[in-house]
Amino acid sequence: MGDFDKKYNIVDEKTPPHELLSGHYKQSFAYYTLRERLPVILTQVVDNLSRDKDEIAEKFGDGAREELKEIVGNISKLKYELQTDKELTPISGTSSDVMTWNIFLSSLNENSRSFFNACWLHSECYMYRRLRSIFELSTHLRDFDYFQKQKENALTCCTESLEKVAKSIDAHKEMERKCFKDFFRRLLKLNLWGNRCDLSISAGKEIIQTGDPYTDIDILDKYILVDQSADVWECVSQDDTKDHPVTFIHDNSGFEIFTDFLLADFIIEQNLASKVRFHVKAIPWYISDVTPHDFHWTIDYLLGHQSETLRTLGSRWKKYLENGKFELCPVNFFWTSPFEFYKMAENDKKLYTELGESKLVIFKGDLNYRKLIGDYNWDRTESFETCLRGFRPSNVCTLRTIKADLICGLKEGVGEELDKSDPDWMVTGKYGVIQFALKN
């Protein structure tokens, strides 16, 4: 265990003998994120509020216009605290997660309880949680989603591509059952690359998906550093588990959630599982993460689209929601807590048990990956199973494009090669992994 880790009370028997990622290290991506990326994200929220103030006042009333001034002041205060590495003070708010957050914060050692000295995962989640409190404590804007417009744009700006993908998939569906394995693996890869499109990495600018990513998908295979898609197929195609759901832990709105639905659709159509469950975030999170509103909005948007292909998909998915083949799980604050997933069994036993009912749980994206293996400087060849530290409530799959400097499960030499050929390979989202672990 590094000296730095010893400063934390969060150390327990599952803590690996590696350094934590933290803004404390000036050459790190954590430092760059806290110093450059997060202040920009806060500034953009302020800019968007001022740009949209008339629209907001129209929707939430004149009281909201008045409150906006105070809200902007509080966001600036949060930005100042972040930039000057202030202490992570208790969260105020009315939601049921406030107490858990504050107990967690008070468990951190005093000398590591600040933005740049805390573990990166914790201080970054903390910033998004504090931002939410500012609105939560207001009278008129409690339910306002300050990232909503960006999330909606992320879908509406790529409908051409959505249509192409959907058409191309339909054409391929006519295949024989013996080819379903390849078809499924392609959908899985499409779903992986859909994760390139999150908004927090681009500080809120849309990443426009063009072309037909389904047909082009094989070209990207060279960027998949670990490909266990065959194991995922093995798991999902087991006949004796088809009465068990497949569960998605969603990540981003826009193109990504569309590809989540395409994969879920295939699972239902091919009767691989009787239902697909979806978990989303309870509050606006990391700009693009899906909330219940985004989930329904996406399906309704497709349902009302002028493209017949998209309308057909939208109405099928709406029907699945009505007949229970798709199930949006009740919001759970565990997903926006500071906890790594190995802590789920002790912090939310019910959720852990519920995930255990599934034949497969698919964790989408970079942040979920960080919570699966923890913000540690793992040996890059360490096995995925080891890094999960016991968190295997069910068969677990992760589809993650690499946007943070932590990874596991690589073959010997792969990381070193990339360090030389593409020094930024861990933070651009250009590379991805499909990793899988069997239930405990």
Ligand SMILES: O=P(O)(O)OC[C@H]1O[C@](O)(CO)[C@@H](O)[C@@H]1O
């Ligand atoms: O939407 P995702 O894939 O979880 O990515 C979230 C973003 O947050 C980070 O994990 C930290 O800022 C990035 O590395 C990534 O850009």
Ligand SMILES: [Mn+2]
């Ligand atoms: Mn995200």
